[in-house]
Amino acid sequence: MTKYLLLLLPLLGFSSAIKMEHAELKPLGKIIKTNAQITQLSDQKQTIVSRLSGHLEAYYVKPGQHVSKDDKVVLIESIELSKMTAEYLALVKQLKAAKTQKNTAKTLHKKGIASQNDVSNAIIALENIRSQLNTLASQLNSLGLKPKSLTAATDQFILYAHADGTVGNILAPLHTNVGAQTPLVTLVNQNTYYATAYLSTKHALHVSKDTKGYINLLGKSYDASFMQLLPNIDPETQRAKVLFQIENSPSNLLLGAFTEIDISLAPTKNVVMVKKSAITLYKGEWVVFTEKEHEEAGHHEEKSDHDHEKEKSEHDEHDHDAHKAEKGNDKDEDTHGEGKHDEHEEEEAPYEAQVIEIIAYVGDYVAIKGLKVDEEYVSDGVYFVKSMLLKSSLGEHGH
Numbered sequence: 592m593t594k595y596l597l598l599l600l601p602l603l604g605f606s607s608a609i610k611m612e613h614a615e616l617k618p619l620g621k622i623i624k625t626n627a628q629i630t631q632l633s634d635q636k637q638t639i640v641s642r643l644s645g646h647l648e649a650y651y652v653k654p655g656q657h658v659s660k661d662d663k664v665v666l667i668e669s670i671e672l673s674k675m676t677a678e679y680l681a682l683v684k685q686l687k688a689a690k691t692q693k694n695t696a697k698t699l700h701k702k703g704i705a706s707q708n709d710v711s712n713a714i715i716a717l718e719n720i721r722s723q724l725n726t727l728a729s730q731l732n733s734l735g736l737k738p739k740s741l742t743a744a745t746d747q748f749i750l751y752a753h754a755d756g757t758v759g760n761i762l763a764p765l766h767t768n769v770g771a772q773t774p775l776v777t778l779v780n781q782n783t784y785y786a787t788a789y790l791s792t793k794h795a796l797h798v799s800k801d802t803k804g805y806i807n808l809l810g811k812s813y814d815a816s817f818m819q820l821l822p823n824i825d826p827e828t829q830r831a832k833v834l835f836q837i838e839n840s841p842s843n844l845l846l847g848a849f850t851e852i853d854i855s856l857a858p859t860k861n862v863v864m865v866k867k868s869a870i871t872l873y874k875g876e877w878v879v880f881t882e883k884e885h886e887e888a889g890h891h892e893e894k895s896d897h898d899h900e901k902e903k904s905e906h907d908e909h910d911h912d913a914h915k916a917e918k919g920n921d922k923d924e925d926t927h928g929e930g931k932h933d934e935h936e937e938e939e940a941p942y943e944a945q946v947i948e949i950i951a952y953v954g955d956y957v958a959i960k961g962l963k964v965d966e967e968y969v970s971d972g973v974y975f976v977k978s979m980l981l982k983s984s985l986g987e988h989g990h
Contacts, residue, residue, distance in 0.1 A: 609972030611882070612866065614962045618859040620802075622951045623794055627786040627806060627835070627852040629844050635780040636759070639750055641773045642734055645669030647765050648747070652776065654761060658752045665750045665775055672734070673746035675727060679738055682724040689717040756780045757843070784840045786815055788833045788852050795820060795831035797856045804835045805853040805954030812867075812954040814838045815852065853954065863963070864956040866970040870949065873977060878944040879962060880969040880976045940983045942969065942976045 651663040658664070693713040699705035728738040734748045756778035763775050786806050790798070804815030815835035825832055835852070869879050945968075947961030962968060969976050 609975060610970050611967050612869075612970040613965045613967055614863050614865050615956075616861045616964045617864045617953070617956065617958075618855075619862045619864075619951060619953060619958050620855040620857050620859040621797075622953065623790065623854045623856060625789055625852060625854065626849050627788040627804075629846055629848045629850065630785050630787050631779065631783070631846060632785065635783065637753060637756065637778045637780075638762075638774045639664050639752070639776040639778065641667060641763075641769045641771060641775055642750070643667065643669045643671045643748070644768070644770045645671065645746075646768050647763060647775075650761060650765060650776075651749075652758045654758050656758045657756070658758060658778065659755050660752055662752045663749050664752055667748055667750065667769075668746050669748065670746060672748055673744050675730065676736075676741055676746075677744035679724065679727045679731065680741060680744065682720055682727065686717070686720045686724055689713070689720050693717050750775070752778060754778070754780065759846075779846070781842045781844075784837045784844050785818065786835045786837055786850075786852060787821070788835060788854060789825060789828055789830040790833055790854070792824070792831050794854075794856060795833065798833055798854075799857055801857060801859075802833075803855045805855075806835070806837055807851045808837070808844065809841060813840055814954060853952070855953065862950060862958045863960070864953065864958050865962065865968055867952065867955050867957050869968055869970045869973060870947070870957055870959075871973050871977060873944045873980070876944075876946050877949055879947050879959070880942045880973060880980075881945050881962075882967060883941055883943045940979050942980065944980065 645667040646669070647665065648668050649666040651665065652658055693710070693716075696705050696710045696713040700707060700710050731738045731741075735751055736745075736748060759777035759779045761776055763769055763773060769775070786804070788804065798817065798820050800817060802817040804817070805812050806815045815837050818834040818836050821832040821834060823832070824830065833854075865879060870877060871880075872878075945961055947959045950958035950960060952958075
C-alpha cells in the first residue's frame with residue numbers, strides 16, 4: 592500500500608493546476624456546423640497607388656511587415672514631378688515680379704501716369720499666378736513634399752502609409768514604370784476580423800440578431816457576433832452567406848482561409864453548461880469531476896446512545912484469549928494498522944466522478960445533463976484528478 596501512496600503523493604503537488612468553476616445556465620439553440628471564410632470589410636484595407644507616372648526606385652516594406660501611419664512605403668522617380676517642381680519655383684519668382692508690377696501700377700495711377708485699367712490688369716495677372724502656385728502647392732503637399740522648402744527641382748517623391756496595418760501584397764515589381772493610379776501595395780488593418788458562414792437557405796431563414804457563432808481558429812474557439820445576412824446566394828455553393836464579427840480574434844489571420852463554425856439558431860432554451868476542458872472519459876463513461884462531500888463526521892454525531900451501548904456490548908463479547916493473542920503480535924498489528932492507514936489515505940481523494948450526458952458542444956463549452964446550476968466542478972487539471980482517482984482505485988484492488 593505504501594508504494595501506491597508514494598505514487599499518489601506527486602499528483603497532490605499539482606493541486607495548484609486544478610481549477611474549479613461553477614456550472615452556468617446559458618441559452619442554447621439548434622447547433623449548425625458549417626464552413627466559414629475569414630474576411631475583412633472593404634474599409635479595413637487600403638491600397639497605396641502611384642499618384643504620378645514614374646519609375647519604382649525602392650520599396651521600404653515587405654509582405655507581412657507591420658507599418659504605422661506615416662511610415663515610408665515606396666520611392667518613385669518621376670519626370671512629371673520634376674516639371675511640377677520646376678514650374679512651382681518659376682511661379683514663385685513670377686509672383687514676386689507680379690506683386691512689384693501691381694505696386695508700380697498703383698503708384699503711377701496715383702500720379703496720373705497709368706490708367707485704372709493698367710492697375711486692374713496687374714491685379715488680375717498677380718491673382719492668376721497666385722492661383723497656379725496654390726494649385727501646384729496643394730499637389731506637391733499630397734505627394735508628401737513641402738513646397739516652401741523647395742530650393743531646386745526634384746524628380747523623387749515618397750509614398751507613406753495613411754494608417755496602421757500589415758503589408759499584404761506588393762502589386763508592382765521593383766524598377767518598373769508605372770502610371771498614375773497604379774496599385775502598388777495593399778495594407779490590411781488587423782484589429783478586427785470577420786467570418787462569412789455558408790448556410791442552407793432553410794437555416795438562413797432562422798438567423799436573427801440573437802444568433803451566436805463559435806468559430807474554431809488555431810485550435811481554439813472564439814465567440815462570433817451576428818452582423819448581417821448577405822442579400823445574395825453564393826453562386827458556387829448555392830448557399831446563403833452570413834457575416835459574423837470574430838470577438839477577441841488573434842492577429843495575423845490568413846484572409847480567405849476556411850475554417851469551421853458552430854452556429855446556434857433560434858429558438859433557444861437555457862441549459863446547464865461547463866467548460867469543454869472539464870469533460871473526460873472515465874471507466875467507459877463521460878464524466879465531470881466534482882469535490883467529494885464529507886459526511887462522515889455528521890454520521891458519527893447522529894449515532895444515538897443506544898448505538899454506542901450496542902457497540903460497547905459487542906466489543907465486550909469478543910473472546911478474551913483471541914484478543915490477547917492478537918495483542919501479543921505487536922509487529923503484525925502495526926503492519927496491519929499501517930496498511931489500513933495507507934488505504935484510508937488513498938480513499939480520501941477529495942474528488943469524485945459525476946456521470947453526465949452530453950447534449951451539444953458550443954464553442955469552448957458543452958451543454959450537459961447531470962450537474963445542477965452553480966454546482967462546482969473541475970474545469971482545468973482534469974488529467975491530474977483522473978490519475979489521482981485511478982491510483983486510489985488501483986490501491987483498493989491491491990488488497
